[in-house]
Amino acid sequence: MTRIARLARRYWVVTLTLGIGLVGIVLALAGAGWLVQWLFSVYALAVAVWQGVGMVRQMAQGRFGLDILAITAIVATVLVGEYVAALLVVLMLTGGDALEDYANRRAKRELDALLTRAPQFAHLVVDGGYQEVPVDQVRVGDALLVRPSEIVPVDGVLISARGAFDQASITGESIPVEKTTGDEVLSGSVNGQEAVELRATSTAASSQYQQIVALVAQAAESKAPVVRLADRYAVPFTVFSLALGAVAWWASGDPVRFAEVLVLATPCPLLIAAPVAFIGGMSRGARNSIIVKSGGVLEQLARARTAVFDKTGTLTYGAPALSAVRPQPPFDADELLAAVASAEQYSSHVLAASFIRAAKDRGLELREAASAQEAATNGVVAEIDGREVVVGKFAFVAEHAPDAVRTAIAPGELAVYVAIGGRYAGALLASDRLRENAAATLRELSALGVTNTMMLTGDARETAEHIAAELGITNVRAECLPADKVAEVAGIAERPVIMVGDGVNDAPVLAAADVGIAMGAKGATAASESADAVILVDDIHGVARAVRIGTDTVRIALQSIWLGIVVSVVLMVIAAFGFIPATAGALIQELVDLATILAALRAIGGRLDAREATEPRAGPFAPATPSSSSG
Incomplete structure (x- = not known):
């Protein structure tokens, strides 16, 4: 009951619209039908004015939206006396906004989970006791107490003899990791059942978990290019809808026919489907230890044709x-x-x-x-x-x-x-051993359409060619300086280009690529602002998984958009011949909006990940295919 009340307050316009409807039913039962018409009409026109002001502000910023269809439908239904349909269009418009917000909140659960878990306080060791201080006051060298089941506030080294830490949110390891004195402990890890002491090696701002949180916050505020493309559908869709309504009015001589067409001209597939799908895709990435900084990165990943790899620490483990x-x-x-x-x-x-x-x-x-x-x-x-x-x-x-x-x-x-x-x-x-699943990752990328691969490295040519031969990479550039890598990526014709590096010396080329992916499991690269995506686990298969998530997200976004458009057009054509009354059309349109949102929510990927987990694939999420290497 508390949750319902919270939702009612959050979406107060929807609540008010439903309340107006209930009042109208009571008045109609009391025999005051004329008052119902006035109540519904005045309220609908007030909402139309309110929405119109917002639409004008958007247009002043150069953004043409689809609200004009809903506003026109409200005015038209009021003018022809279809006041019940007018209220239903208001419910469609305000309910669509509420459903979009609710769907976005649902889609961002995994992203928000990282944000809400960020440690706020630390227990500082002082004079034989402990003092709780804000985490941003911790300095390098401070001794800290971490109580059982608490989140480690900053990166540090263990002072206590031993400890066990759940690092699932950082590295993806599902089993708690045993640590002994002097071992590194990452912020964001969850302490086991015994209190331990550690010495801070980083401030809060430069610690691993806070770096990840910063990336998540950046990702949560993005808007993908395909969403802006969906906004541009507004012009032809609006023109088509208004033209069809005008033709229906002209052919029938009945202005009601114009209103009947417009109540079915839903803006929701375009306004809602793409944003929900892309936020769902970023949420799916976060759940799979891949932080994607913007929805636009997912679109680039879906279209990628070339993948460029650094060698040391990327295709190899980076530790001889x-x-x-x-x-x-x-x-x-x-x-x-x-x-x-x-x-x-x-x-x-x-x-x-x-x-x-x-x-x-x-x-x-x-x-x-x-x-x-x-x-x-x-x-x-x-x-x-x-x-x-x-x-x-x-x-x-x-x-x-x-x-x-x-x-x-x-x-x-x-x-x-x-x-x-x-x-x-x-x-x-x-x-330096070749990663066991590197070859399998390249094969999967090829299957996803990333058919052109290249290796860029500062190592000697003999070493680079040896590694490339084992992986089947024919395009190799060795003994490269950072500037050389940037020039090579800039000259690639088959685009978009993905660049994958360990983030230490690869910052310039990560920024130069269409999509820069940093292998960020070791901490330093998680803060690299030059990368567009960060893989939080030390596993190169995350690159193929990121491309798959991008491909699935774009496919679902476009499917959802066209599902809504096609259904709406079919219904509008039927309404143009007078077979769908305005009130019935408004009710049907609510179902179309709901179907569009549900279709877009598939991008969250629970079923997609479950299906993928049943397929043989390299990586920590499925058994890896061994690959021998001598260097």
């Missing part, structure tokens, strides 16, 4: 992993890897974590070093179990082991050389 261990006798593979991992514990190099993880995966014991020193850009030297272990570039290792020899590497690989106790001990090979 151990691919081979090549020991030099008398050393064996386990001994070599254990020594390297033990030494790399004291290195900040990007490969250190990969070697340590590989050693632990093999169950190898890591030793502590008596001393360790890192030589910037060259390698690390550590004393382990009384022996000097040197790990790094060939020239650096050769200084400590003159018998060192270079090892053969394939395109896309790099070698790390090792000396133990002054002797050359072998080499470890690492490569």
Whole structure:
């Protein structure tokens, strides 16, 4: 009952119109029919004037709308004495606005869910206690308490020994993630069942969740080009409707026929269908961890013909992993890897974590070093179990082991050389692995009409061509600077062009493309204003999913528009021959409006996502198709 009262207050004009109708019924039963005619007619004309003022203001801003049809229908029905039909047209007009607003609110649920969950306060650790402060007052380095089931207010690192966090709204992971001291904790994550302390590493404004919220707010306020195109249908549709009504009046000699035609000339398919569909499409994207900044992006995605990819962090994982261990006798593979991992514990190099993880995966014991020193850009030297272990570039290792020899590497690989106790001990090979579902994503894009693909990268040509060959990409540009990437995208003939990058060095080319998509799971790219869409999970399949959502949204928007137009035209033609009275026509038109809105709401995509989930497809939403890679 409370919800009904809230809706009645929100859509007070509809409530007033229904109230006027009920009063009219009471008066008619009391035998005051003449008063009903005056009540309905005066109220209908008052609404027509009110709507007319709004229409004039829109026209002054260069926007020609379809309200003129409804206003003309109200005036015409009053003049010919069809006052009941006049009130029904008022209900159609005000009810259409209310249905549009309600449908938009329904469509934006997933977008609004992110906005309403944004943390507002944080528990600051002060003098052995805790003080609640606004989240925007948190500074880097502050210690914070996060209570059970609370949302983490800012990005930080865990101080407590351990904790479990639900990161579903950030990364899409459905299972809570276990964290230990020193691990990164993203804002927007939901703490588990134990209170934990963390140290802030970002302010609220620069934290992951707030960046996502900013993108959502921007997305929620957009209007797609196809919506403006729908507005332009107003001129021919209005002219056709008025002309048909005039011909019906002229042919029959009855002015009532003009009113009967106009009450069926609904503006709702054009005014409502496209906005509702596009907001539904953005809502569907948000539910699938894809933030689309504007409805216009969905239209561009639906029409896209070319997809351009960065390599590192996009088509590959961006984190080189151990691919081979090549020991030099008398050393064996386990001994070599254990020594390297033990030494790399004291290195900040990007490969250190990969070697340590590989050693632990093999169950190898890591030793502590008596001393360790890192030589910037060259390698690390550590004393382990009384022996000097040197790990790094060939020239650096050769200084400590003159018998060192270079090892053969394939395109896309790099070698790390090792000396133990002054002797050359072998080499470890690492490569940036191709994403398992990259090839499947490209195939799906091709099926969706994005048939032209290109890879742009700053890497060496041999490495780039090796990755491209595995994926079947024939158009490759390597050793590119940011300006080179922009020039390449600008010169592509098959448009619109999608550019996909990790957002670190790709901001210029993301802005230059028709649609820039940032892989934003790692946080930095979520704030990139140069991207038109951000994929919140570390999964390239989101690109194909974004194109599919765009295609479905545009298709549903146009279907809904033409459904309403065709039905309205058919009904108007029937009314022109006098087979649909004005009152009946107004009632029928309400059903047409409702059908149009319901058709547009399909873009929210619940059934589409359910059907897609049953199809074999790569990504975290369905089993991935493995793809082997050596680099």
